[in-house]
Amino acid sequence: MAIDVRGLRKRYGDLEAVRGVTFSVRRGEVFGLLGPNGAGKTTTVEILEGYRERSDGEVTVLGHDPAARDRVYKETPRPDGTLLREYQFFALDREIEIAPGIFYPAWTYNGQVPGPTIRATEGDRIRVRFVNMGSHPHTIHFHGWHPPEMDGSLPDQQVMPGQSFVYEFDADPAGLHLYHCHAVPLKRHIHKGLYGVFIVDRRDDPPGERDELVMVMNAFDTNFDNENEVYAVNTVANAYMVDPIRVAVGRPVRIYLVNITEFDLINSFHLHGMFFEANRTGMMRSPEVADTIMLCQGERAILDTTFRYRGDYMFHAHQSEFAELGWMGLFRAEEPRRDT
Numbered sequence: 001m002a003i004d005v006r007g008l009r010k011r012y013g014d015l016e017a018v019r020g021v022t023f024s025v026r027r028g029e030v031f032g033l034l035g036p037n038g039a040g041k042t043t044t045v046e047i048l049e050g051y052r053e054r055s056d057g058e059v060t061v062l063g064h065d066p067a068a069r070d071r072v073y074k075e076t077p078r079p080d081g082t083l084l085r086e087y088q089f090f091a092l093d094r095e096i097e098i099a100p101g102i103f104y105p106a107w108t109y110n111g112q113v114p115g116p117t118i119r120a121t122e123g124d125r126i127r128v129r130f131v132n133m134g135s136h137p138h139t140i141h142f143h144g145w146h147p148p149e150m151d152g153s154l155p156d157q158q159v160m161p162g163q164s165f166v167y168e169f170d171a172d173p174a175g176l177h178l179y180h181c182h183a184v185p186l187k188r189h190i191h192k193g194l195y196g197v198f199i200v201d202r203r204d205d206p207p208g209e210r211d212e213l214v215m216v217m218n219a220f221d222t223n224f225d226n227e228n229e230v231y232a233v234n235t236v237a238n239a240y241m242v243d244p245i246r247v248a249v250g251r252p253v254r255i256y257l258v259n260i261t262e263f264d265l266i267n268s269f270h271l272h273g274m275f276f277e278a279n280r281t282g283m284m285r286s287p288e289v290a291d292t293i294m295l296c297q298g299e300r301a302i303l304d305t306t307f308r309y310r311g312d313y314m315f316h317a318h319q320s321e322f323a324e325l326g327w328m329g330l331f332r333a334e335e336p337r338r339d340t
């Protein structure tokens, strides 16, 4: 049996979109889901793809549960103490909501923009199985040390729809990197949403007693005029104005800041009421201290700081136009929780 679905249910709040669906599909069988809009067809397919979590029921696709984490990520210890980290990446065409009620026809890695963050410790081995389930040729081009055949940038390295490729290289050097599609035309493939963050931790500086978050500065050309209409960090305009990022007074905070904005030459991050240490590419020996940092596309920096006072701190691009079009947010610093 290729696909087996028993008692599948999916609830979105009070709405039950899929109400106990049971079916099975044999290998080679042509199978269709028919029904009016809202019948739950897309939700069902997205659960089979592993893109959406189910509320109830049992699902197997080619013998595997698509909700199982080991389908997309697996780590295996190696004799020298490092890890082999294996990822499964799919290119998927997907509509994403970039502001309330504004949908964008994105090209995605694994259904999300930015794509999944790849994180390793220096010296680990990275293996990414990439399957192109989208409608155009795509690649994954990583920043970092790797042999040219793993670069995903030349015309004959494009992975055609329905095809796959395995990228494999060592996590090197320690720092903050990124990956993105390098198929042509490049600006179209990048701004459609095919990018993500690649963090390599130093072996002597593992993630410790600090709060960490990834901030990808991105933007969207919603009317295809080669200019952006919506700006954000992590895709959704003004998301952190509505829902501030909670931090604790006195506890270190690290931001992994990456600029992937297409069409505009630069982007920037400005934080109100305080300063941070900015470590460009995560590789500087002595970081600069600033309250504003400018990055061109593909540049990135690790920002370290600690909030001194309680309250709301605004952050935004110091290009006012970007800020007004959605690239603005808040940190909410609160007294640390006492767990005694």
Ligand SMILES: [Cu+2]
Pocket: 136, 137, 138, 139, 181, 182, 183, 189, 190, 194
């Ligand atoms: Cu592409």
